[in-house]
Amino acid sequence: AQSVAQPEDQVNVAEGNPLTVKCTYSVSGNPYLFWYVQYPNRGLQFLLKYITGDNLVKGSYGFEAEFNKSQTSFHLKKPSALVSDSALYFCAVGTGGFKTIFGAGTRLFVKA
Amino acid sequence: DSGVTQTPKHLITATGQRVTLRCSPRSGDLSVYWYQQSLDQGLQFLIQYYNGEERAKGNILERFSAQQFPDLHSELNLSSLELGDSALYFCASSARVSANTGELFFGEGSRLTVL
Numbered sequence: 001a002q003s004v005a006q007p008e009d010q011v012n013v014a015e016g017n018p019l020t021v022k023c024t025y026s027v028s029g030n031p032y033l034f035w036y037v038q039y040p041n042r043g044l045q046f047l048l049k050y051i052t053g054d055n056l057v058k059g060s061y062g063f064e065a066e067f068n069k070s071q072t073s074f075h076l077k078k079p080s081a082l083v084s085d086s087a088l089y090f091c092a093v094g095t096g097g098f099k100t101i102f103g104a105g106t107r108l109f110v111k112a
Numbered sequence: 113d114s115g116v117t118q119t120p121k122h123l124i125t126a127t128g129q130r131v132t133l134r135c136s137p138r139s140g141d142l143s144v145y146w147y148q149q150s151l152d153q154g155l156q157f158l159i160q161y162y163n164g165e166e167r168a169k170g171n172i173l174e175r176f177s178a179q180q181f182p183d184l185h186s187e188l189n190l191s192s193l194e195l196g197d198s199a200l201y202f203c204a205s206s207a208r209v210s211a212n213t214g215e216l217f218f219g220e221g222s223r224l225t226v227l
Contacts, residue, residue, distance in 0.1 A: 034215070043114060043202055043218030044155075090155060099168050100216070102147075102155040 002027040004093045006103035013081045014111050021076040021106045023091030032094040033074040039087045081110045118203050118219035130191040133222045137205030144186040150199040193226045
């Protein structure tokens with residue numbers, strides 16, 4: 001069965017520092033991987049996706065993610081964090097079927 | 113604004129009651145997905161419809177049902193409500209039959225409180 005894990009409930013980082021939000025997955029077959037962000041009292045917003053091709057994927061708001069097949073990871077990164085990046089981040093995985101499974105979410109706090 | 117509209121935004125009801133949540137997808141999107149977000153269980157996939165037909169089912173309780181109408185809007189019906197059904201219910205839409213190759217566009221959710 002496919003699954004996705006976000007090992008950190010919360011990540012704290014100072015503004016201007018690089019940030020990483022971790023995600024690992026388990027699927028049979030080729031994975032489709034996504035990152036979404038949720039701001040307070042809002043729905044989820046798409047950030048980026050990996051389907052195939054280059055292992056480094058660039059997305060919205062300066063975020064990027066690196067697909068690592070051997071480590072079955074898809075970590076979200078940003079070179080310089082902003083206070084406005086503080087939000088709940090979800091990793092998601094799909095396979096050839098119709099379901100997309102979301103991780104439990106990681107809350108990012110960026111301190112000024 | 114994602115283009116997905118959900119109503120009502122907030123709903124408070126009592127145990128044993130029945131409620132209906134409504135979702136209008138983005139213009140042109142044929143797929144509608146329903147998710148439940150609770151504090152202890154994260155974001156759980158409930159069900160997906162594509163152009164009026166059920167395409168995938170997740171952890172949806174038998175007390176819950178959904179449908180997608182010819183105008184592509186969808187309704188999620190929750191009956192015999194229990195305290196544990198209190199959650200944020202999200203609708204999402206996409207242009208494709210499978211969410212696995214494209215992004216989902218989420219509404220702002222319907223917050224259900226069961227007292």
